[in-house]
């Protein structure tokens with residue numbers, strides 16, 4: 001896409017520079033109910049000035065003018081993990097942002113050294129997008145998802161879309177089962193999306209959604225968002241999981257991956273055993289790196 005098209009899209013989405021974002025700490029609750037802000041991730045609630053229908057697997061580019069004179073030239077992509085309407089009926093998209101060393105560190109409210117602020121902050125934002133192909137969730141009877149670390153940000157919206165379709169009764173026959181496998185370095189990262197997952201599990205009266213979490217080497221005593229979430233203390237056994245899911249799935253399966261390189265390679269290898277009409281593999285644009293444990 002050329003620069004002029006990008007400028008026009010930004011201008012359309014952010015008339016008079018009034019799009020806003022609320023930056024909020026992600027808070028995790030342990031088994032003793034004590035709530036602690038995470039220092040390695042935040043939620044950004046973006047409110048475009050124009051109506052915006054965020055779809056599963058789509059992302060936006062964000063620029064934050066308050067971060068300094070050159071910040072307008074820095075644009076960073078983030079998935080819109082879920083969306084909701086505000087009291088006035090405006091669309092709000094929520095991005096889960098993992099803190100890295102550059103722009104995301106400047107944006108973070110919690111500082112590992114000083115503790116930082118625990119209050120949500122409202123700022124101006126330039127939003128470009130949404131971009132990214134829609135995934136054909138309505139064409140398949142089963143949805144199989146593989147995420148590692150912050151890859152969950154991309155896949156959460158895919159599940160949200162399946163639930164929305166069901167709710168609107170548009171695709172009653174579609175997506176019999178939805179299974180998410182998510183590998184993490186620390187159990188505290190469950191908090192990145194636990195409120196939203198908890199809500200989906202409550203809505204899931206047919207018990208079609210199953211979540212399996214693999215935590216490699218961590219003993220954190222975090223609250224799990226529902227009795228149907230299983231936690232394993234080991235690496236994700238990708239090939240075994242795909243074989244067992246494909247044995248029990250009836251009809252076709254859409255498999256989406258937003259994971260680190262090594263897992264993508266293993267998923268592709270295991271998927272090659274099945275014909276396209278049974279297994280449709282989609283990899284999201286973003287590959288989360290190998291995760292570090294912090295916060």
Ligand SMILES: Cc1cc2nc3c(=O)[nH]c(=O)nc-3n(C[C@H](O)[C@H](O)[C@H](O)COP(=O)(O)OP(=O)(O)OC[C@H]3O[C@@H](n4cnc5c(N)ncnc54)[C@H](O)[C@@H]3O)c2cc1C
Pocket residue numbers: 059075076077078079080095096097098099100101102103104105150153154285286289
């Ligand atoms: C399509 C897409 C969707 C994404 N969605 C999410 C998401 O939902 N949540 C999330 O936490 N992260 C997401 N990311 C990654 C996120 O864009 C980067 O982590 C962020 O831009 C890093 O900013 P930084 O300056 O703090 O990074 P740095 O500490 O400078 O670098 C950390 C890593 O981020 C990469 N990076 C730096 N700047 C950019 C940029 N402008 N565009 C792409 N990569 C960059 C670097 O190559 C490096 O690998 C996504 C990336 C892509 C391509």
